[in-house]
Amino acid sequence: MGIDPVVYFFGFGLIAGLLRADLRLPGPVYDALSFLLLLSIGLKGGVELARHGSVDLLWQSLAVIGMGVLLPLLAFPVLRGLGRLERNDAASIAAHYGSVSVGTFAVVVSWLASRGIQHEPYLALFVVLLEVPAIIVGILLARGWQSGVDWQDMGRELFLGRSVLLLGGGLVIGALAGGEALAPLEPVFVDAFKGILALFLLEMGLIAAARLGPLRQYGLFIVAFAILWPLFSAVIGILLGHLLGLSPGGVTILGTLAASASYIAVPAAMRIALPSANPSLSLAASLGLTFPFNILFGIPLYAEIAQRLGGS
Amino acid sequence: MNTLHTRCLLTIVCEALLETRIESDLKRLGAPGWTATSVRGEGDRGSREGHWENDGNVRLEVVCGQELAERIAVHLHDRYYRDYAMVCWLSEVKVLRPEKF
Numbered sequence: 119m120g121i122d123p124v125v126y127f128f129g130f131g132l133i134a135g136l137l138r139a140d141l142r143l144p145g146p147v148y149d150a151l152s153f154l155l156l157l158s159i160g161l162k163g164g165v166e167l168a169r170h171g172s173v174d175l176l177w178q179s180l181a182v183i184g185m186g187v188l189l190p191l192l193a194f195p196v197l198r199g200l201g202r203l204e205r206n207d208a209a210s211i212a213a214h215y216g217s218v219s220v221g222t223f224a225v226v227v228s229w230l231a232s233r234g235i236q237h238e239p240y241l242a243l244f245v246v247l248l249e250v251p252a253i254i255v256g257i258l259l260a261r262g263w264q265s266g267v268d269w270q271d272m273g274r275e276l277f278l279g280r281s282v283l284l285l286g287g288g289l290v291i292g293a294l295a296g297g298e299a300l301a302p303l304e305p306v307f308v309d310a311f312k313g314i315l316a317l318f319l320l321e322m323g324l325i326a327a328a329r330l331g332p333l334r335q336y337g338l339f340i341v342a343f344a345i346l347w348p349l350f351s352a353v354i355g356i357l358l359g360h361l362l363g364l365s366p367g368g369v370t371i372l373g374t375l376a377a378s379a380s381y382i383a384v385p386a387a388m389r390i391a392l393p394s395a396n397p398s399l400s401l402a403a404s405l406g407l408t409f410p411f412n413i414l415f416g417i418p419l420y421a422e423i424a425q426r427l428g429g430s
Numbered sequence: 431m432n433t434l435h436t437r438c439l440l441t442i443v444c445e446a447l448l449e450t451r452i453e454s455d456l457k458r459l460g461a462p463g464w465t466a467t468s469v470r471g472e473g474d475r476g477s478r479e480g481h482w483e484n485d486g487n488v489r490l491e492v493v494c495g496q497e498l499a500e501r502i503a504v505h506l507h508d509r510y511y512r513d514y515a516m517v518c519w520l521s522e523v524k525v526l527r528p529e530k531f
Contacts, residue, residue: 145468145486325485386447389445389447389514390447393512393513393514394512394513
């Protein structure tokens with residue numbers, strides 16, 4: 119089986135970036151692409167959510183939120199103990215790895231579609247649910263309960279951040295309007311999706327390349343963590359998906375979400391909540407290593423494990 | 431020709447993510463207005479190329495009296511300098527309508 123073409127675009131951006139080519143997408147274009155991507159994912163998830171909503175889904179959602187709380191709690195002691203990182207850095211990285219990457223989600227969905235593997239179509243809901251809990255856990259890990267965190271201000275940051283807002287807004291619009299009513303919008307939000315994703319990934323390749331430079335100064339631990347931790351958290355996601363009775367495609371998605379690390383919502387929130395944590399350390403790991411690792415090697419691996427588990 | 435009056439131009443360059451926070455600080459401290467521009471650059475906190483939302487810088491310019499400009503600069507220093515990529519400087523400028531600033 120060949121590589122999904124969108125991944126070539128990422129590879130292209132990565133190589134161009136590493137060669138220091140003068141290639142860049144203008145900021146407003148990147149903004150528009152990420153708007154479209156988030157809304158498309160949200161809308162599609164919302165339409166399916168209205169179709170498949172059930173009590174089971176509520177339990178699944180709670181379990182997924184539980185995973186979002188658990189993952190940073192597991193990562194934190196590893197980062198503190200093995201990595202000897204400072205408290206704020208460890209908490210910030212734990213939050214990045216407990217939360218999710220929408221780009222990785224888009225790639226796994228596209229990967230499954232290109233292979234004709236079915237999955238529960240409402241899983242975009244899990245992306246929204248997994249974004250925020252890890253951020254709150256990260257802040258608490260760093261600062262404790264009695265700290266001077268301005269939660270009102272933080273709440274704005276968390277729930278009115280671009281990705282949560284657009285994904286959530288898309289979900290609600292999709293659920294309210296339904297598939298038929300949204301049909302006229304399909305040329306923009308459905309047909310163009312892969313092209314938008316390809317351009318987005320090209321830009322992410324360029325950005326990831328720029329993030330790899332600082333890695334050299336952070337040593338081997340963070341490199342090992344950025345590759346090995348996703349493997350471990352993917353297993354947790356895969357087992358949870360299996361327990362929840364998801365299809366192998368759905369299990370693959372939940373495994374990939376668990377393995378993915380945020381590089382948009384969490385860095386922004388951590389910059390405000392834990393300003394003394396080093397932002398380039400966590401971004402180098404999540405965007406420079408984990409994101410490429412997941413889309414190039416992780417997804418096929420998680421799918422393989424999910425298939426075997428499902429077939430047993 | 432109209433008489434020119436001396437005022438202070440306070441220029442702040444910082445992480446784009448701080449823009450709304452600093453604007454509300456400016457409002458609170460009594461700045462008469464400001465202009466914001468998206469910019470990119472490099473400094474001792476690394477390169478901020480403005481490729482995407484977590485990577486950009488913003489430049490805020492405020493024209494006001496010397497005393498207020500200094501008060502804002504001290505506030506920024508105490509509140510943000512330790513943890514954020516930020517520089518600010520003051521310079522003398524000439525304006526036509528002193529009552530505006």
